Amino acid sequence: MSTFTQEQVLQALSNVEEPDLKKDLVTLNMIQNIHIDGNNISFSVILTTPACPLKAMIENACRNAIMYFVSKDAVVHIDMTSKVTTQKNTGVPGVKNIIAVASGKGGVGKSTVAVNLALGLARTGAKVGLIDADIYGPSIPIMFGLEGTRPMAREVDGKTRIEPIEKYGIKLLSIGFFTDPNQPVPWRGPMVSTAVKQLFNDADWGELDYLVVDLPPGTGDIHITVTQTFPVTGAVIVTTPQNVALADAKKGIGMFMMNAINVPILGVVENMSYFTPAELPDNKYYIFGQGGGSKLAESIKAPFLGEIPLVKSISESGDAGKPVVLQEGSIMAGAFIEMAQKVAQQVAICNANAINGAIVVNN
Numbered sequence: 001m002s003t004f005t006q007e008q009v010l011q012a013l014s015n016v017e018e019p020d021l022k023k024d025l026v027t028l029n030m031i032q033n034i035h036i037d038g039n040n041i042s043f044s045v046i047l048t049t050p051a052c053p054l055k056a057m058i059e060n061a062c063r064n065a066i067m068y069f070v071s072k073d074a075v076v077h078i079d080m081t082s083k084v085t086t087q088k089n090t091g092v093p094g095v096k097n098i099i100a101v102a103s104g105k106g107g108v109g110k111s112t113v114a115v116n117l118a119l120g121l122a123r124t125g126a127k128v129g130l131i132d133a134d135i136y137g138p139s140i141p142i143m144f145g146l147e148g149t150r151p152m153a154r155e156v157d158g159k160t161r162i163e164p165i166e167k168y169g170i171k172l173l174s175i176g177f178f179t180d181p182n183q184p185v186p187w188r189g190p191m192v193s194t195a196v197k198q199l200f201n202d203a204d205w206g207e208l209d210y211l212v213v214d215l216p217p218g219t220g221d222i223h224i225t226v227t228q229t230f231p232v233t234g235a236v237i238v239t240t241p242q243n244v245a246l247a248d249a250k251k252g253i254g255m256f257m258m259n260a261i262n263v264p265i266l267g268v269v270e271n272m273s274y275f276t277p278a279e280l281p282d283n284k285y286y287i288f289g290q291g292g293g294s295k296l297a298e299s300i301k302a303p304f305l306g307e308i309p310l311v312k313s314i315s316e317s318g319d320a321g322k323p324v325v326l327q328e329g330s331i332m333a334g335a336f337i338e339m340a341q342k343v344a345q346q347v348a349i350c351n352a353n354a355i356n357g358a359i360v361v362n363n
């Protein structure tokens, strides 16, 4: 005979608040599979993303709530799991969230952030895709060591579908796979839009929690095409600390906030924030000035997603086709995974806010 009841367990867990969503776990329907056997109490906590940075804290709070409100003799087993939330049809079947990565200026590390974000999300267990829509300078083939690769096409239900390339646990497509790297891209207007839409519509993406899109720098046709064709969950803005980069980032943000576009800003990432020599990782030299990225985030009331240092290994690993986030245990991998967790957290918050606190969990 069980000593405790399911009601007691739910009652106890209704005292645990999801810190981001500001509601208790029971109201949010995040507690499932409760089993009670004598003193053993087990249940699952369904987080809104496997990249949840508050996972350990929530698990601890659940354990404490059971011990405090049910019994200090309870033996608690918690299965921390997740189902990524979504709020709207992204226009790409099977894709729950589209995350645009943008910058005002070129060369600030937008592609580096997009790639390490996608891989960082995948390392937490999410299903991730990456589109390189930087039609004027696609760099993702190089960053994945995939120059010269041509994706295959196959028939699915009578339609020809492009098969994304799978590498390092994510699916990816780059406009660079379809162009000659030695030829400038003379596409303009409608041709550009068609090519980019095909990367979304004509590919067999399967089920994805997050589709990360590396946009071209600045504000232009492709931004309009992507944001108006596919309901983008939110945009990550990449800047460097210099005033010129910050001023251009502000213009980029302005575009996403325009009524006709209306894409939420998930946050600002400051890249190349400070120089740090590999042999002296504690020494930080803010050679381009300090705090610009966080001030920009504050000025638009968006989260600041972190400072990424200027480190030789970031560019070396990108050039070598193995992005730095894959360097297990390195400081750089840690910085990018932390950034990916913050982005996933903001996606979950946006999704929850968009549907008035109710969470849509796609099965």
Ligand SMILES: Nc1ncnc2c1ncn2[C@@H]1O[C@H](COP(=O)(O)OP(=O)(O)OP(=O)(O)O)[C@@H](O)[C@H]1O
Pocket (backbone or CB within 6 Å): 103, 105, 106, 107, 108, 109, 110, 111, 112, 113, 134, 137, 139, 216, 217, 271, 272, 308, 309, 310, 311, 312, 313, 314, 315, 316, 318, 319
């Ligand atoms: N934090 C960093 N430390 C060292 N090198 C970096 C860092 N971030 C990016 N780089 C290097 O700077 C160069 C430009 O980066 P990246 O291609 O990511 O920029 P981008 O903003 O996408 O450029 P584009 O405007 O061409 O799209 C690359 O060689 C990259 O490896």
